[in-house]
Amino acid sequence: MMGLAVFLLLLLTGGEALALAPPEGFRILDTPNDAGKSLSLVWRASPGESKDRTVQVWIAGVRPPSDMGSDPVAAVAFQKVAEFPANTRYVKPGDFPWWARPAGKGDHYAKLASSPAFPIEDGRPYAVKLLVREGDQEVWSEVVQASARPDWFNTAQMNNVLFVLAFTGTLLATIAAARRNPHVYLRRIAGLDAVDEAIGRSTEMGRPVLYLTGSGSMSDVSTIAATVILGDVAKKVAQYGTTLQVPHRDPIVMAVCQEIVKESYSEAGRPDAFKEDANFFITDDQFSYTAAVDGIMLREKPAANFFMGSYFAESLLLTETGASTGAIQIAGTDSDHQLPFFVTTCDYTLIGEELYAAGAYLSREPVLVGTLRGQDLGKAFIMGVLVAGTALATIGGLAQTDIFAYALDLFKDFK
């Protein structure tokens, strides 16, 4: 359509070159949803934009009010800070969500960030103008002013906030429902069913149970999940009267686990059997720790090895050594890149979210079981969105329409 307009215009002007027009609708604004020190320029697209036509951005800091004359902008020195072809910097679908779009689709949008060459200060007004050049012709835009400021809320992430609140509400509702009716069906997880068998085998063989909480720190969710499972394993170990060994890479995780194991022994009615040195620190160095744990496996030959939490390259070194000693091995990790090694070398593996579900499965406590129901509802919702989103995006692509963007944007992650 635009090409046809240009052709008709050329026809009417007898093929003579079009005179350059200044950019229409040029305005400047504080860059939305940012940490400040940045301005954004917006102007409408115009016919005849090509790579041969360039746009230069000129900027100047406006003098403070006390220093202003009759025309503060005229007195300041403009400086060129950017230059680019005129047929670039368009707003494309997906750049911004529809509820936080600073410019219309197809408009030009250029962000000016603070740089050593031209620092932009928050709160200070800046004057900006554009120079459009093509061949010998050039034309200036009008001068516009704005000041940068940091934002307190990223409105582009509003959808994220709403989904987090909705998911939290769902979890609380399912927890409340599980408290009223604790008989919630949980599918069998073979790895967790085998916990009793593994600890029982250790007891019969008179060998210790080895439990690792992974490479993460206490701020990692997978480590917290590993400590939650440790509580249940320690309780069973106390009931069976066998020995538990928990070597650590992180002293803080060690301190937390000491408390958890101590409480578990008390709950099992065996506080006398608790040994302070069941949890011990080795080193925070990856391969030194691995070598030490491999040494424990080979010397003391634990009959059951648990590998819970997050792991890196040490996973195979640990589990393959454990497999060579003939121990029952149960792993649980959310480190998807290490899953193949665990699946290959362990008897049972809790894959991904099963690590988080293990606490609920072992304890059957309503709070934890209710959370699983909430997670399942969340996953069902995501699956529905994936199917519907794929269908809408495909139809939109085939029909060359952006109408579905209003729905699809709701489920995108905007920064």
Added chain:
Amino acid sequence: MIFFKRHLPLAITFVMGITFALQYYVPHPVSEAAITAVSKWMQIISGFALLLGIASLFHMHAVKIRRQAAGWGYSLVLYGAMLGTMVVGFGSHGETKVDGAQTAFGWLYDYTMVPLQGTMFSVLAFFVASAAYRAFRARSREASVLLLSAVIVMVGRVPLGQVLLPWAWDVTQWLMNVINSAVRRAILIGVSMGSVALSVKIILGKERSYLGGGKDA
């Protein structure tokens, strides 16, 4: 006592959890400054916690030596290595190089720690081979599919394989980009949901077992 063991940690968890969940949505420099400050505090706390770890390590090995438990000689080696490293480290003022010249501490690191770490890492290659042998034995239909896929991917990833079987590259790409990616994404979605759910439970104090003791709120 219950206040310090239960109520105070739960209150701190709630306040910090909510604050840093909101931090994700706040682009203001104050938000960035807050996360930087907390990271520094975590480093400081970790530094002090390391003393706890070292005390645990010394205690465990001291008990082994005193009881002359199996392998107590290794505990002596650990004591010797640790004290020796500390003496050399203090002697070199913690520097590995001074004016371009390697210090004793630097020598100790470069010629003991680095080769030992390299040795452990290189063992991985042998373990991958033995684990692969076990995994790829075609004992069942699933294992056979795994074996076939692995062979195609391995052939498709090496130049000789691409010369011998030109279609292997395309099949490899399809296996990695379609089948493998789909499974990984499914696992990641589950992990993310579980991670958010556990975080919400911890922030709201519904999950307390990491503090030791009962789980229910």
